[in-house]
Amino acid sequence: MPDIKTRNVVKGKVKAIDKSATAAQRMKDAYIRTKRKAENSVCSAEDSPSEYAADRVSEGTGTVLHETYHQLHRQGQKAVSSAKEDISKAKSHFHRERITDPLKKEINVRSYRSSKGTVKTVGHSRKAAKSARRSVKTAEKTAKTTIKTSQQAAKAAQRTAQTAARASHRAAQAARVAAKATVTALKAAVRATVSAVKAIIAATKALISALIAGGWVAVVAIIVICLIGLLVGSCFGIFFSGEDTGTGQTMRTAVQEINQDYEARLDTIKSSTRHDVLEMSGSRAVWPEVLAVYAVKTTTDPDNAQEVASMDDSKKELLKDIFWQMNEISSRVETSTDTVVTETDDGNGHIVQTTTTTNRTTLYIHISHKTADEMADYFRFNADQRKQLAELLAEGNRSMWSAVLYGIGTGDGEIVTVALSQLGNVGGQPYWSWYGFGSRVEWCACFVSWCANECGYIDAGVIPKFAGCGTGVQWFKDRGLWQDRNHEPRPGDIIFFDWNDENGQDGDSDHVGIVEKVENGVVYTVEGNSGDMCQENRYTIGYYEILGFGTPAY
Structure with a gap:
């Protein structure tokens, strides 16, 4: 009876274990390579960091799970098949042969016991394979869940960033629209103010006619518009300074007082200087230009802007200062010697010439003035101030100065x-x-x-x-x-x-x-x-x- 060979069974078991160990090592190596590749890689410029990380984790984990599952599955299947074949062969030989030799019987018994151990070992291997498959499936599920969670978190972060970016863009666009609207509104307000003031000025021209015609409704409307114009406080308020606003003074009285001061200075020069002949030259600045410069400078003064629709002592001093800055009086005296030849009859029919010498003193008074444009340069008016000055002195406003200056x-x-x-x-x-x-x-x-x-x-x-x-x-x-x-x-x-x-x-x-x-x-x-x-x-x-x-x- 031939001996039962058990070495092949042991060798088969050892090979199966070696292959399982090799598969595990390969799985480990694949995991390490994937991990290093994920750590050392640089994300694409087109992807966000969160999307790139999620993709790399998913890719690496998938690779590890895939290789581990297939390696264990292949090796487990091979080990189970080999064990089944060896057990079948052992049982067949054991039952066919009748063992009489005690030593041989003992050997066969040992071989049988060894085969039973092998079967048990194979059974344990089978359980280990099943356990490994379950572990792989569990790991796979856990990895997939983790990947899915990471992907969801990355997508949520991406959506949040996109929402924030859109909100920022909308806010910036809204700010630009608001700024543009503000500038437009300011320009419109300026145009509306100028138009309103012009309308007030035009309405004033109709006041006397309305009073004569008994149009009290129109008069009330004009008065209301004038009150609104006074509140505007612009340089155009100068056109309403001809009325007393409760100070006991008007622009007309202030102008008359300054005119008297001007003539008094001329009279002082004349009376204080002995002269035989008076020569005067030059010209004085016209009042509309003086008042226009006063109105623009006073209402736009960055340190102390004031309205010009009313008149008081402090504003009168401002007006005087501007008047004398625009007008300058200078004088000089020259003495000359004149020779005069006089012819007379001596009573005997003869003409007698008499020569006399006389000294003559001439007083020269020169008046020089600055124009509104020269004062704009002197005060360093900006473009807006110059525009207001030109508007005040426009031809269409000339008739309005009569009410201001002379009523x-x-x-x-x-x-x-x-x-x-x-x-x-x-x-x-x-x-x-x-x-x-x-x-x-x-x-x-x-x-x-x-x-x-x-x-x-x-x-x-x-x-x-x-x-x-x-x-x-x-x-x-x-x-x-x-x-x-x-x-x-x-x-x-x-x-x-x-x-x-x-x-x-x-x-x-x-x-x-x-x-x-x-x-x-x-x-x-x-x-x-x-x-x-x-x-x-x-x-x-x-x-x-x-x-x-x-x-x-x-």
Whole structure:
């Protein structure tokens, strides 16, 4: 009877165990390689860190699980098949052979017991394989759960980041829209303010007409608009400074006081300096320009901005400062020696010449002024301030200055406004040079013509352009617009004078001026070339030096 070979069974078992160990080692090596690869790799620029990490964990874990499962499965199947085959062979030999030899029997018994051990070992291997498969499945489930959780967390983080980014983008876009809307609103507010002020100014022109017509509803509306305009506090508030706001002062009284101060300074120079001849030259800044500079500077002062619709002592001082910054009076005295030859009859039919020497002292007074543009440079006005200044001095606003300066609101008062704004100017250079003369002439008629042109009356055919008083008189007579000296004139009428004595009038006009107003039988006038300057004068109605009046058809 052949011996039962057990070495093959043992060898098979050992090989199965070696292969299991090899599979486990391979699994370990694969895990280490995957781990190192995940640790040493750099994420793609296109993926987020969370997405890259989730992908690497999933990839590495999947690789490990896949290789472990298949290695254990293959090795376990091989071990089980080998063990089954060996057991079957052992049982077959054991039952066929009858063992009589005690030693051989003992060997066979040992072999049988060894085979039973092998079977048990194989059974344990089978259990180990099952346990390994269950561990693999559990690990696989755990890994998949972990991967799924990581992926969900990464996606949630990605969604949160995207939401935050979208919210930030929306917030930035909203901020840009809000900023643009704010700028647009500010520009619209500025335009609306200017438009409202212009509307207020236009409404003021209709106030007197509305009062005469009894339009009380319109008057109330205008008053409300004016109150709103006063609250605006812009430079255009200067057009409402002609009314007393409770301080007892108006722009008109302040201007009159400054005019008196100006004339007093001229009188002081004249009286304090002995002279035989007075020569005056230059011209004074016109009041609308002075007031426009005052309005812009006062309302836009970065340190102490104030409204200009009202007048008080402090604002009057500001106005005086600007007036004297815009006007400068200088004077000088020159003495000359003149030789005079006088011829007389000695009584015997002979002509006797007598030569005498005389000293003559001449007082020269020069008035210089700065324009509104020069003051804008002096005060370093910015673009907005210069724009406001230009708007105040625009042609369309000229009639509004009459209400501010002189309380005149009717159309025929515009020429009075212009004339009064020239008070204090000396020498007449702006007027005779405008007319076309290259040097000084007697300029009273040039002054009247210049004022009429400023109002547009020459182009309209209301007042003629004339440099000789006789020409002006004839123009009004030819059109039936002439009145004699006993006429009670209205503001804006043109007054002509004949300076011959009461009994010797020759009927020719020697001088001309503009009627300012009539009060209590007294005619107040503004005249150019009165003592070589623009001055206010007054006469009683019917005064003998009055030749008559031209009455323009305003």
